[in-house]
Amino acid sequence: MTKENLIPTASSETTSQSGGAGAESPSKNIKRRSFLKGLGVTGAALSAGSLLAEASQSSAIVTIGDVAILRFLAAAEILETDLWQQYNELGGIPDSEVPGGTGNRRYTNAVKKLDADMDQYIHDNTEDEMTHEVFINAYLVSKGAEPVSLEQFRNLPSSQATGAQNIGRLTNIMQLTVDTTWWTRYRSRTGNPDLGDTFAQAVPTLAVGQHTAIPRTNADLQDLTFLQAIANTAGFHFATIEQGGTSLYPKLAQRVTGLEVLRIVLSIGGTEIMHFQTWADKAGNAPPIADAVDPVTGVHVTFPDLNSPPFGGEDFQTNLIMPEPTAFLSRNLPACSIIRPTQTRGAAMGALKALTADGLFIGQSKEFFTFMHTLAVEADLAVRE
Numbered sequence: 001m002t003k004e005n006l007i008p009t010a011s012s013e014t015t016s017q018s019g020g021a022g023a024e025s026p027s028k029n030i031k032r033r034s035f036l037k038g039l040g041v042t043g044a045a046l047s048a049g050s051l052l053a054e055a056s057q058s059s060a061i062v063t064i065g066d067v068a069i070l071r072f073l074a075a076a077e078i079l080e081t082d083l084w085q086q087y088n089e090l091g092g093i094p095d096s097e098v099p100g101g102t103g104n105r106r107y108t109n110a111v112k113k114l115d116a117d118m119d120q121y122i123h124d125n126t127e128d129e130m131t132h133e134v135f136i137n138a139y140l141v142s143k144g145a146e147p148v149s150l151e152q153f154r155n156l157p158s159s160q161a162t163g164a165q166n167i168g169r170l171t172n173i174m175q176l177t178v179d180t181t182w183w184t185r186y187r188s189r190t191g192n193p194d195l196g197d198t199f200a201q202a203v204p205t206l207a208v209g210q211h212t213a214i215p216r217t218n219a220d221l222q223d224l225t226f227l228q229a230i231a232n233t234a235g236f237h238f239a240t241i242e243q244g245g246t247s248l249y250p251k252l253a254q255r256v257t258g259l260e261v262l263r264i265v266l267s268i269g270g271t272e273i274m275h276f277q278t279w280a281d282k283a284g285n286a287p288p289i290a291d292a293v294d295p296v297t298g299v300h301v302t303f304p305d306l307n308s309p310p311f312g313g314e315d316f317q318t319n320l321i322m323p324e325p326t327a328f329l330s331r332n333l334p335a336c337s338i339i340r341p342t343q344t345r346g347a348a349m350g351a352l353k354a355l356t357a358d359g360l361f362i363g364q365s366k367e368f369f370t371f372m373h374t375l376a377v378e379a380d381l382a383v384r385e
């Protein structure tokens, strides 16, 4: 496909609008649908209206690929909002900015062992995700493209602990397997996943078995060691989620065509980095726990003292909260402090697989996975034109 194919001569109305340009005449939609069929693009995820191109300036060009990238990001943001919402209901600050839930004092206090302001940070991260989701969808609509909704998949159970809303969820944060290799990846001075390197877990026991990051019921609030383990699990999961966004946006940015879409991806991606930086710092404050046992599943978890042998040093020391410079693009070039990984190939599918491996979608339907898979495939077909 070429840009010329996607830029009709008709309209000049969308250049600076953030909404309101989404009303499409049926005939226009039909034309778009036939064009999509001509490209071999099929399926519910990218149907009528997903093709757009109403631009009077090159910065406002939006290609099919851009739409596919934005639609995957919209879905990712909806999922992020859903999981953060669950954290905010129990351990954050439910209020008019982030409504829902009434807070759980004991869980909130356990989370606050990582930082006295954790509840505020959880609240603000949740609000950020809500705005990412709403903005990207509104932008899609403003360009005549279809927004993303996952409402039909909102069937997973809520925590039954005091403070949580009892509503259907999209994500499951009660059976997590948390990958904590971001901890050592950002401290390595030589390794880069884009060059094939792998990294050690900071909390090896979190990377196996299933762990809840919120109290499932009030019974989970009784054993204080286990309650702290739940809060620590959340603390590490926060950074695991946000380092994903930190990489996803620059990965996808490399395949965006429109300058305005690039601006969106860079601007939202930057806030994911701010989230990750915050949570990377806070995870280091998680109180060490020699052994905590889940009374329901019998699963054990250990939070090591990351400042003492066999941990400690550059790979683990908790006050090293900024990226160490490392190999970038080629080992022949000088080390550089960078986001890693940023390789663009298969970025969307990689993100979907990582979230799935986290256990975030345990209990989700086959239809959910098909829907998400389609969005990821379409985003990964996008090429910069």
Ligand SMILES: [Fe+2]
Pocket: 077, 080, 128, 129, 132, 245, 272
């Ligand atoms: Fe986000």
Ligand SMILES: [Fe+2]
Pocket: 080, 129, 241, 242, 245, 272, 275
């Ligand atoms: Fe985020």
